[in-house]
Amino acid sequence: MMQLPSHRALQHIAIQAEGMRNPRWTSLSLELRRMILQSLANVLTSKELPIAIYASVSKEWQSLFEPLLWQKLTFRPWISKSNFQGFREAIRSPQRSLIKTISLYLRMEEYLCHRCLREVGGQHTLIERERVLFENLEELLSILALWTEDIPKSGISLELNGILAPNAGDRKWVSKRGRRRCVHRRSPAVLDLSAEIRSINSVVRKQGPVEVVPSITAISISPTISWSCSSILLFHLRDSFPCLQQLDFEQQLGTTQTFQQAIGNRAAFLIADRVPSLQRLSIWESRSKLISEAQSQSDSEEANGPAAVLQTAVPTSFHLKELAITYVIDARDFFSHFNFLISSGEASPSCMLERLVLSCQLGRLPVSPIEVDCLLVAASQAAACMPYLKILEVWSPGIGEGFLFRYEVRESEINLTMAATWQFDIMAWQYGRGYKTLRAWEEVASRHTYRRFNCAIESIDAVALPKLYSICRGLKSDEFIRRWRSC
Structure with a gap:
């Protein structure tokens, strides 16, 4: 070399x-x-x-x-506003057909409580943050709206990224007792959320309608952009992207309040439901071990958030081609609600999904083979109603432990793979306890005639999982679920 x-x-x-x-x-x-x-x-x-x-x-x-x-243009408005003016002139250049990605960096104010790992700040902070995001996004879209000819066939990907203000996002270790006693943890989150929604509505009404931009086919939101702010704002701007095909949200869990995240997640699925052209949706919540422990002690009223997200996400999945959800919804809950909608007749039996990637909590999977079978049987029932399905992956992250299941349709064969850090009794699973599970997946695969069905049970070395998301390297959809590698 x-x-x-x-x-x-x-x-x-x-x-x-x-x-x-x-x-x-x-x-x-x-x-x-x-x-x-x-x-x-x-x-x-x-x-x-x-x-x-x-x-x-x-x-x-x-x-x-x-x-x-020209392939990737990056704008940092807080450094120089002349970037937009130069782009306005360049959009008339013949080289514009070379543009593939536009990255908009914003300087975001963020105030983080070091005790409970929640974002705090007055209404002025919220309004200012959303004003910066909306005004810069509006100016960029107004320029792109002038581009009506010679648009690349693949369209343009828009990246929204943020640079936190100095000293923002500094997380200090605090004991569990200290997090429980924090005043921000005991106070309801609805007040902050209401202020945020009101501020977004006021900004949108003040600025007026945004231009329609047919050249944008993909939008990606980085973890440094406020989750609820960006998703609710994009919900208001959904009509500006008539050709949007791909939407990626990524969030570092703990930078906003849990209930706000639930609203942001639901808004993301509502965008997918209201934009007919959307084919691919990926939502990723990254969390550390410390934040996971804090999250497990959430208040009961905040725990209702995932249920509302579930009721929005599952119906939305029927018209998507690719869907990846990490942490927002557990795979068990997704399959259960999906099968309920099918059996009750509330949803069309035809599902367009070709790729589905879900995460699930390990829970009792390592010590209870029955739970593994229940998960895979529910997955097979859902897969039976996905006639276009090419790959289904269910995975559980962990440090020194993990679980991975994959159903993959290839040109001449269909592969069923199950891997874990604990040992499976292969004979008992194939001919005893797991016989029903295996037969269920063989029935799903039988709709693809003249293709060989393979089943493999593999072992994962616990040493190979030093980090929470090390198991992602074993996913065929790793690039799909994690666009921003900073997670």
């Missing part, structure tokens, strides 16, 4: 090669030069290194590196 020099050395080479006056470079064959430039381009894009200096070396270098400059 060719060893490339360091970034500083590459900069020196680029400057020396300016004008193609470097005889060592021009003496190389055209094919070899293209190979070197392509290798350099791969390094620059993978490590997100600056590309502009290489595009200015010569026409040969410009032809390769200039398209890379």
Whole structure:
């Protein structure tokens, strides 16, 4: 494999090669030069290194590196508002067809209670945060609305990212007793949520309707953008994205109050339900072990949030092609409600899902084989009503422990895989206790004629799971469920 020099050395080479006056470079064959430039381009894009200096070396270098400059445009409005003005002029350029991703960075104020890991702040803080998000998003969309011709076939992906203010998001370790006694933990969250919703409504009414932007086909929300703020705001703006096909939400659990997260989650599913063009939805909640312990002690009124989300999420899944939910809804609850809607006739028996990825709490799975069977039987009943299903994955995260189940339809075979950190009695599962489960999945697979059915039970080394989400590396849908690797 060719060893490339360091970034500083590459900069020196680029400057020396300016004008193609470097005889060592021009003496190389055209094919070899293209190979070197392509290798350099791969390094620059993978490590997100600056590309502009290489595009200015010569026409040969410009032809390769200039398209890379246009593929992803990043805006940081708090640094310079002229970025938007320059983009307004560039949108008339022929190079606009090269744009694939637009990343909007916002400087977000965030106040975090170090005792209970909840976000606190006055109504002024909420209004200011949502005003910044809405105004910058509105200005960007007003420019993109001018783009009505030569839109790339794949559309444009919009990334909403945030940079927290100094000293924001600093989490200190606090004992469980200290978290229970925190005044923010005992106070209801509805007041803050009501203020947030009112502030969003007031901002939207004040600014007026937003332009329709058909070029946006994918939206991704990073963990640093407020979950409830972004999802409720996008619900207001849903009519501005008539061609939206993909929506990714990611949230670091603990940065907002639990009830606010439930409302934000529900709003995300409502967006999916109200946008007919949407085909792919991914919702990820990342949590640390400390935050998981704090979350398990949530107040009873906050525990009603997931039930409302469940009643919205499951009906929405029927018209999606791809759906991934992490932590927001447990796989057991999803399959149970899905099967209830089918059996009661409240939902159409036809489901468009091709890919479904769900997480579930380990609970008693390691010590109760019956619970494993109940989970997989419920999953098979749901899969039987998904005629287009190509891959179904259910996984449980953990440090030193984990569980993974996969049903995958391939071109010539259908693979059923179950893996865990604990030992399964394979003979008992295939011919005894788990016989009913296996037969249920064989019946699901029987609709695909002339394809071989394979079943495998594997063991996961506990040492290979040093982090909470290490098991994600074993998922075929890892890239789908986690867009922002900072989680």
